[in-house]
Amino acid sequence: MPQMSQIQIKLNAKSNLLPSSDKLGFGQYFTDHMFCLNYEEGPGWNNPRVIPYQNLSLDPAACVFHYGQALFEGMKAFRQTNGKIALFRPSFNTQRMSQGAARLCMQAPPEDLLLAGIRELVKVDQKWVPADRSASLYIRPTLIATEPFLGVRPSKEYLCYVILSPVGSYYKEGVNPIKIWVEEEYVRATPGGLGATKAGANYAASLLAAMQARTKGYAQVLWLDVNHHFIEEVGTMNVFFRIGDTVITPELNGSILSGGTRECALRLLYDHAVKLGIKVEERKITMAEVMAAQKNKSLKEAFGTGTAAVISPIGELHYQEQAWEIGNGKMGSLAQFLYQEITSIQYGEKPDLYNWIEQL
Ligand SMILES: Cc1ncc(COP(=O)(O)O)c(C=O)c1O
DSSP states (O other), X not given: OOOGGGSEEOOOSOOOOOOOHHHHTTTOOOOSEEEEEEEETTTEEEEEEEEEOOOOOOOTTBHHHHHOOEXXXXXXXXXXXXXXXXXXXXXXXXXXXXXXXXXXXOOOOOHHHHHXXXXXXXXXXXXXXXOSTTOEEEEEEEEEEOOBOXXXXXXXXEEEEEEEEEEOOXXXXXXXXXXXXXXXXXXXXXXXXXXXXXXXXXXXXXXXXXXXXXXXXXXXXXXXXXXXXXXXXXXXXXXXXXXXXXXXXXXXXXXXXXXXXXXXXXXXXHHTHHHHTOEEEESOOBHHHHHHHHHTTOEEEEEEEETTTEEEXXXXXXXXXXXXXXXXXXXXXXXXXXXXXXXXXHTTSSOOXXXXXXXX
């Protein structure tokens, strides 16, 4: 564990005010400071520092601009009911960054140093952690290749930085059900590709389908596999369906991102299965199975899971030129249960039986 004294701190002479929670939206405001860490061949990772939030200065030939070696993470800090600040499963995200870095041939920042930097940054900017239960502080670790050169090979220099953004709800609908377009032309990821990583490239690949869905009045798309057969994810979330008394989520297949919220939802569903009267299955699920369940009225609910929205109920699915209302267009009981359980732990209202919380 690196000593905190290794992290240099330079405070910002200017400090902005935290907007009121109803104005926050998602990713619109940034705090006064950022954490940075550099990698060069030879010295390795060096110069961990918290500095005033500022522009980056990079050579136009920097590898990230051309060959897209870029990864990010998304996690949150919460102001708990006792006033203390808590990080939610921070090491899940630093581990996922290391796994993504390996896939993209990038140097991964040492997880303990990145965690120490995140803790220090959130402490320095603690006034930015909203007190309101609808809001939190989103933490965005980012890893980019900075070596200036042309030619396709892994960079020998990297910058890892962390920025913070106080956030309200991700969707303008809040926890109300969203309308989803089942995407039958474009795919987000392919077997053997980058889908299991948070590479920036995956999000660029998703934009056209998402924009087209939006112009038709749909908040996000449901991603299918390359043959438009198996269900993969929904927008930037993992997806769950309740068919009869069985809760099904697609198994991790290498093209699906292994979501932290998916893990939490599965843990809670397995542990409360008897009380909830459900069975839980991680397996392949096709659109045909979901449509058959919708038609015979056994599709009880569908929802997405992700750090930004926590749980997002799906109120409508548009598939093959028809719109289908799911669960009377209302938030279902399982989505409600999971949202309550997870947010109660995040805000310190319920005991943290799973050690998901790290208080600062
Ligand atoms: C493509 C994709 N799938 C799933 C998720 C959910 O992951 P997590 O629960 O770790 O936020 C995200 C969001 O981070 C995502 O971008």
